[in-house]
Amino acid sequence: MAPTLASAQTPDPLIVERQEWTQYLGDGVNAKPYGVPSKFEKDVVRREVEWLTASRQSSVSFTPLHALDGVITPNGLCFVRHHGGEAEIDPDKHRFMINGMVDKPLVFTMEDIRRMPGRVNRVYFLECAANSGMEWRGSQLNGCQFTHGMIHNVVYTGVPLKAFLNEAGVSAKGKWVLAEGADASAMTRSIPLEKAMDDCLVAWAMNGEALRPEQGYPLRLVVPGWEGNMWIKWLRRVEVGDQPWAQREETSKYTDLLADGRSRQHTFLMDAKSVVTNPSPQSPLKSKGPNVLSGVAWSGRGAIKRVDVSLDGGKNWRTARIEGPTFPRAMARFYVDFDWNGQELMLQSRAMDDSGYVQPTKNELRKFRGTNSIYHNNGIQTWLVRPDGSAENVEVS
Amino acid sequence: MSKSAKAIAFLALAVACTGGAFAGERAGLGRPALPEELKAWDIDVRPDGQGLPDGKGSVSDGEALFQTKCSSCHGEFGEGAGRWPVLAGGKDSLTSDRPEKTIGSFWPYTSTVYDYIHRAMPFGDAQSLKPDEVYALTAYLMNLNDLVPGDFVLSRGNFPKDLPNEKNFYDDDRETTEKTFWNNDPCMSNCKDKVEVTGHAAILDVTPDDQKDNKDEKPAGAVE
Numbered sequence: 001m002a003p004t005l006a007s008a009q010t011p012d013p014l015i016v017e018r019q020e021w022t023q024y025l026g027d028g029v030n031a032k033p034y035g036v037p038s039k040f041e042k043d044v045v046r047r048e049v050e051w052l053t054a055s056r057q058s059s060v061s062f063t064p065l066h067a068l069d070g071v072i073t074p075n076g077l078c079f080v081r082h083h084g085g086e087a088e089i090d091p092d093k094h095r096f097m098i099n100g101m102v103d104k105p106l107v108f109t110m111e112d113i114r115r116m117p118g119r120v121n122r123v124y125f126l127e128c129a130a131n132s133g134m135e136w137r138g139s140q141l142n143g144c145q146f147t148h149g150m151i152h153n154v155v156y157t158g159v160p161l162k163a164f165l166n167e168a169g170v171s172a173k174g175k176w177v178l179a180e181g182a183d184a185s186a187m188t189r190s191i192p193l194e195k196a197m198d199d200c201l202v203a204w205a206m207n208g209e210a211l212r213p214e215q216g217y218p219l220r221l222v223v224p225g226w227e228g229n230m231w232i233k234w235l236r237r238v239e240v241g242d243q244p245w246a247q248r249e250e251t252s253k254y255t256d257l258l259a260d261g262r263s264r265q266h267t268f269l270m271d272a273k274s275v276v277t278n279p280s281p282q283s284p285l286k287s288k289g290p291n292v293l294s295g296v297a298w299s300g301r302g303a304i305k306r307v308d309v310s311l312d313g314g315k316n317w318r319t320a321r322i323e324g325p326t327f328p329r330a331m332a333r334f335y336v337d338f339d340w341n342g343q344e345l346m347l348q349s350r351a352m353d354d355s356g357y358v359q360p361t362k363n364e365l366r367k368f369r370g371t372n373s374i375y376h377n378n379g380i381q382t383w384l385v386r387p388d389g390s391a392e393n394v395e396v397s
Numbered sequence: 398m399s400k401s402a403k404a405i406a407f408l409a410l411a412v413a414c415t416g417g418a419f420a421g422e423r424a425g426l427g428r429p430a431l432p433e434e435l436k437a438w439d440i441d442v443r444p445d446g447q448g449l450p451d452g453k454g455s456v457s458d459g460e461a462l463f464q465t466k467c468s469s470c471h472g473e474f475g476e477g478a479g480r481w482p483v484l485a486g487g488k489d490s491l492t493s494d495r496p497e498k499t500i501g502s503f504w505p506y507t508s509t510v511y512d513y514i515h516r517a518m519p520f521g522d523a524q525s526l527k528p529d530e531v532y533a534l535t536a537y538l539m540n541l542n543d544l545v546p547g548d549f550v551l552s553r554g555n556f557p558k559d560l561p562n563e564k565n566f567y568d569d570d571r572e573t574t575e576k577t578f579w580n581n582d583p584c585m586s587n588c589k590d591k592v593e594v595t596g597h598a599a600i601l602d603v604t605p606d607d608q609k610d611n612k613d614e615k616p617a618g619a620v621e
Contacts, residue, residue: 049605054470054480057520084517097430099439106427107434117424139598146604167423178441184523186516188441237438246444246506248513252498255566261491263503263562267569271578281598308583313592317585346592356579368575372496384594393598397591 043067046077047145052134057085058185060128062149065275066283069294071153071324071333072123075207078152080214081128084184087234091218094182096164096202100239103169110218113202116159122201122224123330125298127151127270129227129254132377135362136369139382139393143282147381147393148275151298153331156222158203161196161238170197174240178247179221182236189230190244191223195268199224202235225300225329226268227375229254259370272299272359273378274307274334274351285340285389293336295320299353304332306352311338313346313382313396314361320349328354345385346396362395440524442512446556449511453552454533456540462530463537466519475499475541485541491562501542505563507556510535 037044046061053059063079080086091110099105128150134140141147165177170193177196181187191200201222204211211217216233223230229249244250244266256264274297279285297304303326308317320334334349351359362379369376384394442448464473472478475485487497496503500510515531517523526534536551544560545551598604 047605049603051480051603054482055520084520084523097434097438098427099430099435105430105435107430108427112426115424115426138596140603142598142604163424164427167425167427180438180441184517184521186440186523188516239439239441241443243443243445245441245512246509247441248509248517251505251509251566252500252503252513257491257496257498257503259492262565262567264569264571265505265566267571269569269571271571281604308585315587315589315592317583317588346594350583352583356581358578358580358583360575360578364578372491372494384597394594395596397589397593397595 041067044077046079047149049141049146058083060130060150062145063152064282065144065149065151065277065296066280068277069333071296071331072207073152073154073331075154075209075212075215078126078154078206078212078215079128079150081150081228082183082185082214082233083187086214087181087183088213089182089218089234094218094234095236096219097237098164098168098240099237100178100241101171101174102165102240103171106164106168108164110204113159113204113219116163118159118163119157120160120201121155121157122199122222123153123155123325123327124222124224125151125153125270125329125331126222126228126231127273127298127300129229129267129270129375132273132379132381133374135379135393136366136371136373136377139395142393144275144277144280144381145282148273150228151296151331153296153298154206155208156201156203157205157208158201158222161200161202161221162198164202164238165196165240168240170240173242175242176240176244178237178239178241178245179230179232179235180237180239181216181232182234187229187232187249188245188247189232189249190247191226191230191268193240195223195226196238223268225270225302227254227270230268254375256369256373256375258368258373264373267376270298270300271376271378272301272304272351272353272357273297274304274349274359275381276309276347276349276383279347279385279389279391280383281391281393284391285385288340288342291338291340293320293338293347295334295349296331297322297334297349297351298329298331299351299355299357300329301357302354303328303330304351305354307332307334308350308352309334309336310348310350311345314348314380317350342387344387345383346394347383347385347391348380350380440512440515442508442515444506444508444558446508446553446558449508449553449556450528451553452528452532453550454529454531454536455550456533456536456545456547458529459533459535459537459540462534466526467534470520475538484538488543491565499542500538500560501544503562504560505566506558507535507539507560508558510538511556 044067060081096108131150221232276295307320326332470481477483487499487502
């Protein structure tokens with residue numbers, strides 16, 4: 001049967017009446033030398049959850065995933081997490097040092113860095129290891145911005161870290177590097193030398209323009225597929241050593257406390273994960289009939305190979321359509337075109353990567369991890385969509 | 398490889414790549430770091446004590462410093478004022494519903510206390526403390542966590558490596574313990590008998606709302 005189209009009783013004034021934007025001239029070119037989104041998009045902003053942290057200088061804001069599409073996160077909407085406020089650094093005053101177990105410790109200016117051979121462009125997701133960390137004990141925050149918004153996906157321009165290490169000459173005894181930021185937390189993380197020599201980048205641009213200050217301007221480390229905290233912002237130093245440094249962010253924080261009281265350390269890699277971004281609590285269903293379910297998926301182990309979607313809480317699954325590029329360690333976008341007749345839905349998505357890893361349910365994860373580990377919660381999310389179209393973060397059996 | 402063998406290998410590569418720089422060759426950018434520069438920036442301290450400077454500090458000096466520079470946020474006894482971090486206590490809490498992860502209950506190494514205080518504290522006036530002050534504050538925090546007596550004086554010579562919880566950390570083993578998550582053929586239909594909702598976020602109602610001020614509500618787990 002052919003679908004019946006909606007009908008109108010009276011002509012639409014938006015069509016039959018001349019509108020002011022049609023009659024009068026708009027702003028001239030360059031009214032805004034740096035363009036900003038339409039005023040009708042003012043709700044599309046990063047948001048914070050004030051009770052999470054004691055101070056805005058050590059806090060987090062969340063990417064509005066429910067309001068975005070495609071695969072690239074706009075620079076001004078990339079979530080922000082920092083531990084000592086947003087450092088403002090004049091690039092002419094920024095220095096980058098390589099030291100430790102190297103033949104020759106070196107200092108680079110931003111000018112030196114931009115002259116390095118071997119510049120690359122790479123798309124990667126950056127996910128905070130604490131993304132979804134509030135959900136270990138059960139559903140808590142009502143919106144994918146808050147449950148999953150500590151992630152962004154942009155294209156970086158930079159030079160492999162390896163090039164700088166080679167320039168200084170790494171000692172044969174080197175096994176780890178320590179990356180350090182120039183901000184008021186002097187953020188540090190130990191990274192295995194193997195990773196540093198593999199795909200880490202020293203980057204100065206995101207999505208084609210200079211890094212945003214809150215993302216580490218003028219220089220940040222890119223550690224593909226690994227926890228966001230390791231992507232040191234305002235990068236000022238990389239030291240080579242023969243053992244890890246056991247810094248505060250790899251002992252007190254970013255270790256995973258398990259049910260038996262023991263803790264996993266060096267859980268660097270972000271496992272495969274996905275979330276339905278629309279519909280979701282901040283983006284309810286408004287119309288019956290044809291609708292587009294949309295979501296994002298990513299994996300630190302490689303490229304997203306497949307995403308399955310369930311409308312009935314995980315009983316039955318269908319494979320979603322992945323649309324757009326699926327680079328390794330980058331976000332992929334998926335869609336399911338579906339008909340909604342007003343029935344209750346329990347929406348879930350399940351990501352698979354090219355290592356064969358399948359995103360587990362939250363209960364499967366809890367079997368191994370308990371509920372105290374804060375980090376690395378990549379369990380399957382459920383949204384309950386009610387007959388009125390509103391959606392809620394729920395847990396299901 | 399001997400020097401001459403290296404030279405030959407280098408030549409072979411240079412011949413193979415025509416024109417310009419190539420992978421493995423140094424670009425010759427940057428300049429050597431000076432000893433004063435290394436001293437200023439290379440401040441990290443490792444569990445084995447590498448990086449600890451000369452100096453010493455007592456528990457009692459640390460207590461005095463802590464009350465002037467730290468207690469406004471961390472509380473007089475490291476118990477944490479308001480939502481600021483707790484630095485002491487939490488013993489035997491790691492398997493409970495509300496684990497309290499402190500230097501005494503959770504941290505694996507003493508070096509991290511020294512390194513972090515020097516690097517980042519006091520919050521808002523980082524890297525302002527002298528080595529003697531950092532030793533004293535570290536000693537005081539160890540005392541607050543029942544790790545050293547009140548007359549203890551900390552220095553590089555007696556700097557302890559491990560803290561009590563060190564033995565409970567182990568390296569990432571997800572690829573073996575969680576092997577069942579690799580599955581090329583996940584269930585597609587009739588995967589469970591029934592589905593029941595077991596928890597609702599709306600009942601907790603702690604989600605920020607642009608219209609509503611709910612910053613004082615603090616539910617279960619928080620971000621760290």
